[in-house]
Amino acid sequence: MFIGAISKLTDASPKAIRHYEALGLLGKVGRAGVYRIYSDANVEQVRLIKQAQALGFRLSELGTVLSDAAPAPDWQGFLRQIADKRRAIAAEIASLQAVDLQLGRIGDEIAACLDSQSGHAHCDPAVAATPKPPA
Incomplete structure (x- = not known):
């Protein structure tokens, strides 16, 4: 053809x-x-x-x-490549989950800061939003 x-x-x-x-x-x-x-x-x-x-x-x-x-x-070689790709994806998922966890913490800190401002306490959401190293 x-x-x-x-x-x-x-x-x-x-x-x-x-x-x-x-x-x-x-x-x-x-x-x-x-x-x-x-x-x-x-x-x-x-x-x-x-x-x-x-x-x-x-x-x-x-x-x-x-x-x-x-x-x-080379089907055996392709199977190895698939396994390698899956390991890379699993590592990327773990990395994205860590970023998501950190974003959740920052969001919680900002929300707490904003809530405390209504009680006349001084709080800077920009400081609360500064990323902290993972524990």
């Missing part, structure tokens, strides 16, 4: 498909004169690439598991 057909089947632009090929992510793409002839296997590769990108993988990361030299994806 020509590039227009694979583009319609995968919802990838012809430019993206040519880029994937240039990076060596599609394996061997056949030719008929100056035209590229894509196979069903190429369709599956493009779908896999797009799915991996939607899950946060960069094309450079996929180069190690989708290679011109290999007849099929």
